[in-house]
Amino acid sequence: MHDHTELTQDRIGHLKERLEREITKKICPLDVTAWQAPGEPVSFEEAVVADYCPFPPGTWWGAPWSTWWLHVTGTLPEGHAGDEIDLSMDLGFVGDWAGNQSEAMVYTSSGRPLKALNPRNHRVALNHGTLTQRFADEGEPLIGTDGGIELWVEAAGNPDMTLHLGGPTELGDRRTAGDEPLWQFRGAELSVRRKEVWDLWLDIDVLDGLMRQLPSDSTHRARLLHGLEQAADEVDLHGILAGAGQAREILAGHLGSGANSSAQQMTAIGHAHIDSAWLWPLRETRRKVVRTFSNVVSLAEEYPDFHFACTSAQHYAWLQDSSPELFERVRDAIERGQWHPVGGMWVESDTNLPSGESLVRQFTSGLRWMREQLGVRPDCLWLPDSFGYTGALPQIARLAGMNWFFTQKLSWNTANTLPHHTFWWEGIDGTRIWTHFPPVDCYDSIVSADEVKKAEANFKEKGVARRSILPFGYGDGGGGPTAEQVERVHRFADVEDAPQVRLGSPDDYFAQARDDYPQAPVWRGEMYLEFHRGVYTSVHALKDGNRRAEEALTAAEWLAAAAARLGHPYPHEQLEQLWRRTLLLQFHDILPGSSIAWVNREAIAEFTAIRAELGQLMDEAWQALSQASEGEITGASLINPSHSDRREVVTVDGRPTLVQVPAMAAQPLADAVVDPEHPVRVERELDSIRMSNGLVEVCIDTHDGLVSSVVDLVADRELLLPGQRANRLVLHPDYPDCFDAWELQHQYRHSAVVVDDLTGVDVLEGPLRSTVRVERGESGFIQAITLDADSRAVEFSLDVDWTEQARVLKVDFPLDVAADTSVDEIQFGHIKRPIGANTSWDDAHFESCGQQWMLLGEPGYAVALANQSTYGHDVSPAGGDEHTSTQGVMARLTLLRAPQSPDPHPDRGHHHLVYSLLADAGVASAHVEAARLNQPLQMRDGALHLDSLARIEPVRGFAVIDSVKQAFDGSGDLVIRMHEADGTRSRVRLLLDRGGYLSEVDLLEERIGDPTQQLPTVAVSEVDLALRPFQILTLRVSQR
Template sequence: MFDDSTLVEDRIERLHERLGKELFRVLAPVDVTAWKSPGEPVDFATAAEANYDPISSGDRWGPAWSTWWFRMKGTVPAEARGERVHLRVDLGFEGDWAGNQSEGLAYTTAGTPLKGVNPMNRLIPLTGEGLPATIAKAGEQLLDDSGAVELLIEAGANPNMGDYMNNPTDLGDLSTRPDTPVWTFGGADLVVRNESVWHLWLDVEVLWGVLKEQPKDSTLRATLLRRLEEAADVVDAQGIQEGADAARAHLAPVIASSAGNSAQIMSAVGHAHIDSAWLWPLRETRRKVARTFSNVLALASDYPEFTFACTSAQHYAWLKDGAPALFARVKESIAKGQWHPAGGMWVESDTNLPGGEALVRQFTVGLNWMERELGVAPTCTWLPDSFGYTGALPQIARLSGMTTFFTQKLNWSQTNTLPHHTFWWEGIDGTRIFTHFPPVDCYDSIVSAEEVFKAERNFKEKGRAKRSLLPYGYGDGGGGPVAEMVERARRFADMEGAPRVEFDSPDGFFDKAREEYPDAPVWSGEMYLEFHRGVYTSSAELKRGNREVEAKLAVLEWLGALATERGIDYPLAEVEELWQRALLLQFHDILPGSSIHWVNREARAEYEALRTDIETLIDSLLASRAGGGTGSVEALDGDSGQAAALAGSEVTVVNPSPVTRREVWEHSDGCSLIEVAPLSSAPLSALEVSPTNPVTCETRGSDIVLANGLVEVVIDANGLVSSILDLDAGGRELLAAGQRGNALSVHPDFPSCFDAWELQHQYKRSETVLEEALEVKVVTKTALRACVEVRRTHGDSTFTQRITLDADARAVDFEVHVDWREKHRVLRVGFPLALNARTDRSEIQFGHIDRAIAKNTSWQEAQFEVSGHRWALLEEPGYAVAFANSQTYGHDVRVLDAAAADRRGGVAFGYTLLRSATAPDPEVDLGEHTLRYSLVCGADLAHAHAAGLRLTQPLRETAHALETSAVASIEHREGDTLALIDAVKPADDGSGDLIVRLHEAEGRAGIAHVRFASAPSKVRATNLREKEAPEVAPGLTACSEDPSLYEVSMHEFQIVTLRVARA
């Protein structure tokens, strides 16, 4: 017999096409009228009362971001009312990206939300079981006795922004969008889906897909081909409608054949990744949540075995506020065990950029809300799309009650691939969390045969484990799973030659995976994404806003702790709302700067509003503790004698940071050198000290020399730093021979893809160093401070740099004010150092990470741009230099080129200050910026931390006359490890207890001593949710000779949360 397989295969493809054209029977047209909302979206009641005009297929509607309401009326013929009838809607759909174009939500005439519509989910069931039955139980009928139906659809004319991730567009904001339609209405009709044909179409699709994955000469491939051929013969002979059931009978045995004992098992979990903002604004995400959740609920009512996992407490909160009926149905689905809240976080945040306490609050605020409103506290950390994962995350997640971690983003890395799919991820402190990457390499599978077999081939644990997770459902802009995906999964339940697919939940999968693979390998440290490195810098104003808001919230909570200590009311609910607003802005496409102009504009405005709102509460707390206003005094440490002495006194200095501050401080009365204890306040006169090392400023030829007995800085005629001497280290020169420090450079920035996301290595091959200065002048020259100002230009941009040296300071401070007018350029500042450092020690949340400076491996070479928080420390044996910054995250450290180094070599440290991508926001970063950074000579870890705090948590001036001592502080004793307090706050439960959070900052096990302002009645170690958790508790001992002092035994980088009941 001749080989006719190619002919038969072509025939099967044709059969699938023919079946796809016969899936629906049209019953009747639908009369459609439309009304365009004149501004932002309106509520249902307003839309229902509006005047609607006829609209026909082919009519255009828009413009971008406008909202239209479509009223659809039709009548189901009597003979079809016993069948399952659908309203089929086409708003003008294009392609298959469900959440990045026009989409809508259907309502009954009573205002009940029914179901979303998008290009991959166009049907609204009107009769039969499932959604219509659910609505009927609630007292509504979708069809009246005559078969008439009337629905309203709220539709968003959202533009397809996916075309503009590399190209600028004016579609990204209301203020710039063209006032022209963007979509063409496709019409609507009443249809019946031919169930037999639909199921045959899916049978053929799945088996055809399995066939293509088999070797050409395999028996299974031949068997599948012949069974499909037999089905085609039946259809050809009997017709599609008449022969569908008979054709399916030929295919049923192969679908029901056993997969065998060695088959991999894939846990199919329905999912809808909804970016809280990205190529659409926050207001649109609120509607996306309702559309997607309604679709999921409809699907769940049709398939009892279907399961769905969904993250982000913020999204549920939006649903509760905007669609309470849907929210109630979600809670019912949770109770049934079909819907599984996951993630536990307020939003799926970035994890590299938020501070440690903010990452803690992502979990605690999110989990508290979910437990309170949904009745569950998830245990799976579900973060599929963030741009790399900090090494602090395992400990933060575990201390929040999470037990597992899921992502897929690391498969986007462009150089190296992690060697595991299932493993234990170990954080910087040694905490481990059971982790899984789905080998399907996505979070939005459609459960195609191609994807299922790809996952089988990819799975790196083959032979050791059999289970993997298969997340499926349209995502990014929402949409979620559809019936076809569930049906494909059903067919993969137990089929010869294919992996087994079973419906499961995240917890169900992880329980089974951990049971079968308890000795999974360990990956230690951060999970660096070798991609999207530009997000450490893009949208600098958002980075600044984030740092400042985090710092202000810390001040607010510390003052709240002081207030509650004295019985003053603390606005817990208001503060939680402030945190929720700040946490939303840390979503992984907002804070990283990878969103459209509308999102960035609103985020900048929200940061400004947060600053104002937090400061209002801070001032209120200060006034409350001071007795109501300037000159009315109350001593926060309870000493009324001090309070009386302070009445009518001068400016009060507030140190809201957990370290002693000795620095030159500018205030309303001038400039002073002061020393102030941690977390305390006092009148200025009590804090002023005389400088031991005053500053001098002199001219030496064409150079300007700043010196204070500890450090000498030489600034050349072009305003570049030509020398930094550490006079306390024998006059050691810090700059590499012949090199200049604080040199600004501008580089071309044309990534090959993902404009705002990507900073690619080639930018380093071309640079313009800003060497020429318009002006160099001394602007401050006192015994306390000397400052030199330098002005430069490049293209249409202007730069004003300031170089400052203070009395008694080992830090040289730098500031650059930029009016940035470049496009596709990156601005950097560099310091070539005569320092034989081997590692870049960068601060991350609750600790630090050491990264190799030399690029000896592909893993090291791929880290040519890395993220860090407030400081970096470069150290050779016996000597170190620290860099600190006010808002910058992206930096690099490299070995100096041979031409730039002396015989001992050296390293170059550089901050990436600004970028100027043009997509998806064509104006991102244009405008004025002020960036601050410092170089600290002869530094250690404590100096680095103090330098970072000085730039990010400034001393505060208040007119309220207050004197406070710390309610809790670290009392460092010889031999103690370096510990830092991260938060002092009232307990979340309103009990009046004090919460003190600290961490070991040195990276070694040791003892820390915590002193309280007064002896507590009880101190307990808790988890991050402020609940006792003895399995993670440190050694905690009250000192017998001093009841206000406690000894805390800590392991490296351990986070410790103390709950303090006051006496």
């Protein structure tokens, strides 16, 4: 027979386009008037009493970030009895991104939330559907008995920031965005929704899409094309309704043709990834939650088999505050088993930058809120879009009660692909969590045939496992699933040559997948994302603000717990709210610095406010302790908020003073002052300045201001490579191909400019502290190199008024250690990362993220680099060439970046950065040095002695106390969290200031059914603990 394949395919394509246009039939336009709210959004009650002006089609509206209220009125003409009537409104939509342009929320005449409008969901059912019927039953029909219609629309004039991700724009902050309107209103109208046409369009869409995915010589493809042609023959384009039924009957056989016996089983789960902030401010996310949830809960009410997974306790809390009625509808959907709160976290956090304790609190705050307000305790960690996943996460998640982990972000890798989609992920301590990556490689499928077939072909476990997840629904800025997508799922339920796609819940999938795949493989360690490496550094003020807030939170909890021992009320609610505010700022587009200027500005200010409020809580706790103290309390005290005993130099009344304070304790200043054993001496030579304290000697070349030598005098060892200079500042061009704030791409290394414009070297010397100050003229860099008495660390600081654009600043440390790996601190432990590029995996890992220190060493000796708020770094081989056998490493901290999008001016302004080089280092000494930089001793009025509530004495190995606080439940019990930090089987002794009954608990402070410790059954004040490598242990101490 003759081949008319291409002609027939074109015919089907044109028919599909025609049918889509015929789904609705216009009846009449509606009248619209408008009012622009001055400033920020207002309530419905305030909006409806404002003065409105005519708003005809063609009107330009929507200055960036403005809010407009539209009053929509009209009358349905007679003659439409039995018709399904829709309102359709076009705010001026461009393209089809549902959440990154103008969008709106429709309310009834009495202010009840009805429906959200976006480019992919811009019709409102007025007399059909479950919600419409409910309103009518409750006496509020959307079409009155006289045909009258009255609705209110809150429209957001949000700019489409995706148009500017390739370059700078001032649209990302209302203060700089201007008043030029962005959107042109196209009108509102009534139309008849013709369901028969919609159903036929969907049938053809699914089968035509599947047909085009099959091989050209496939028999099934030919059969599908013939069936589609037969259906097309039944459709009279002059009277489409007449033939729609017959056409659907023809296609029904193909839609129910029966899946192949080996067909994959895909669980389709509705999803609406809503970034808590990104290309819009936090205040807009509150409204996005209302818009998205209104559409999704209506979908759940319309389709009883529909399932929806949704994360972030913060979003539910916003909904509860913004729209109580809608919140109750969501709770009803949860009770029906259709809506599934997942994730368990307060927000979808970044997992590389926050501390371990912060990640714990993401779960404790999120899970406790969900249990109290939603009546559920999720067990699936759903984190689809964070920028890589720390190797500590499996243990944290399992201790929080998580059984499953879901993400798709590793599909963004640029060089290497993980070899699994379904597997066990094993963390640094050996804890495993069942993990699934959806093979569709996204979290916002539209359930198109090409996506379904891609997932089928891409699934790495095919042949040994059959089940996968298909997350569908518009995302990033919200929007969520649509009825069209649900209908596509129904049509893919049982089709030949396609996976069996069925609606289901996360629990449905994970329970069945684990049972069906008992021999799943294991991936060990971190899951590094080969993308978005710049976020370890972008917007340094956020990183610094977060680190300071984290340290202040745990310090305030410990001091408040001490004060509570003496009757001072423990500020449970204040601390919880401050934690939640911090956790929100750790969202995976806020803390990484990948949001618009508005978000960055507010987050930096919020970190400052959080620290101020924590300072007030600490003042109140200290005052309570002072008032309860017996005897003389004049003078001053030093508080050590860290887990380590401290012996260091501090500044008292402008003078360096050497002090010694136990861990998590306070001591009168007079008792804390000690004499130095190794004072500092300074020698000036012709071309150098040499500082030495008998432990370490550091030499600064006065010609270039760089460090030319660092000698460990105890080990008699030079730490720098021969002829090399340390603390050298290097600027690299930083022009990523895409995603400015996110990306640091390998080509930055192809060019470098050394900051060498030296203008002066000064020395401030003294026996307790000596500092060499280096000024660099035109660049505005001021470096300080400091050596303290009794210290094996050389401290470096940098002050700079940063004005660069598209540059990244690094600082070099060429170290004479034969290291094959860098040991980088991460949450609750550390990880070894290869130095060099032997494999494509190593080569792609050219920038790393760590917490507060990294160790570089060889057998018997190591040095550490500690930081105050610098996360990004790289380490590469250095020192050897064809003439020498010196083996060393070049360690570089990434100090600042200067991306231009989405924030055009991030990091502009003054920065103070601090880092240090520690000689003869180990895990324990690196922790102590990091504590010195990050948890400074605090001076307080009143000479008060305060013992540690809990402290650790090492017996073998090393462990760290991470938090000491009162229990969440208000019982007054003390909760102590610690972790094994050395990576070995350690034994430590826990000492309590007050005896009590100990129990091992999970992160929610509930008893563990299978404890790891044999704890005494009587009250004790000390106990020996055996810890596995990197084990997190939480103990509860009660008085019963």
